[in-house]
Amino acid sequence: MIKLIGDYHTHTIYSSGFRKEGKHAIGTIRDNAEAALAKGLSEIAITEHGPGHYLYGVRKKRIPLMKSEIDRLNEEFIPKGLKILLGIESNLVGLDGTLDVDEKLLKYIDFLIMGYHYGATPKTLKDGIGLYVLNPISKIFHIGKEKAKELNTRAYIKALGKYPINMISHPGSKAVVDIVELAREANKYGTALEISAKHSQLSVESIKLLLDMDVIYMVNSDAHRPEDVGNVENGIRKAKEANLPLDRIKNIEIN
Ligand SMILES: [Zn+2]
Numbered sequence: 001m002i003k004l005i006g007d008y009h010t011h012t013i014y015s016s017g018f019r020k021e022g023k024h025a026i027g028t029i030r031d032n033a034e035a036a037l038a039k040g041l042s043e044i045a046i047t048e049h050g051p052g053h054y055l056y057g058v059r060k061k062r063i064p065l066m067k068s069e070i071d072r073l074n075e076e077f078i079p080k081g082l083k084i085l086l087g088i089e090s091n092l093v094g095l096d097g098t099l100d101v102d103e104k105l106l107k108y109i110d111f112l113i114m115g116y117h118y119g120a121t122p123k124t125l126k127d128g129i130g131l132y133v134l135n136p137i138s139k140i141f142h143i144g145k146e147k148a149k150e151l152n153t154r155a156y157i158k159a160l161g162k163y164p165i166n167m168i169s170h171p172g173s174k175a176v177v178d179i180v181e182l183a184r185e186a187n188k189y190g191t192a193l194e195i196s197a198k199h200s201q202l203s204v205e206s207i208k209l210l211l212d213m214d215v216i217y218m219v220n221s222d223a224h225r226p227e228d229v230g231n232v233e234n235g236i237r238k239a240k241e242a243n244l245p246l247d248r249i250k251n252i253e254i255n
């Protein structure tokens, strides 16, 4: 039997940018925690989108408040067997590997995810063209795809050397990467690659390319509503289809 120990990628109403809460994800931290507890998880990370995303990033000033909310909730939930972590799904905003998190924010969090999402504000115009114009264009018109892949992979790898990144979310979704090269570097830093239950990546094909390499995997829901917390079946299915030995997935237990 496969048991999920922790879901390390979930969103709440705080992923709402400057819009009204609940526009991008619904449910509160407590709602996600209740759902995780009901599904028998031991840990859940609340990982809002990084503050650099104007449509659904967390507002920076919320971070200390979220931290105290989580501390309070942990007093109630830890005795019941669930620990809540504060995380963030940061955005890659620079070709030099800059993420939309600063030292101050990093001090508050327990779990740092690096992701890539259209709509994050790039560091400079050049970063914007490299990261946010080339990627969607190459996807639609199949031009500049190799260039985009090279820039993306290099930016991801630079970020690995700059920040204590615990996991890369849906690597290869939205921004093409050289998954073999990225996996090799990620492993040097002990950074996990996510098999997302929500997004296409890691895909069966990508996992197959990595079978002979040392890679740390995690499978998460990327829940945007409480009922999706802990739903990782789609990720497990992909892992099985790729013939990945399931004991290589860090956040599940097999017995
Ligand atoms: Zn994401």
Ligand SMILES: [Zn+2]
Pocket: 009, 011, 089, 169, 222
């Ligand atoms: Zn997410």
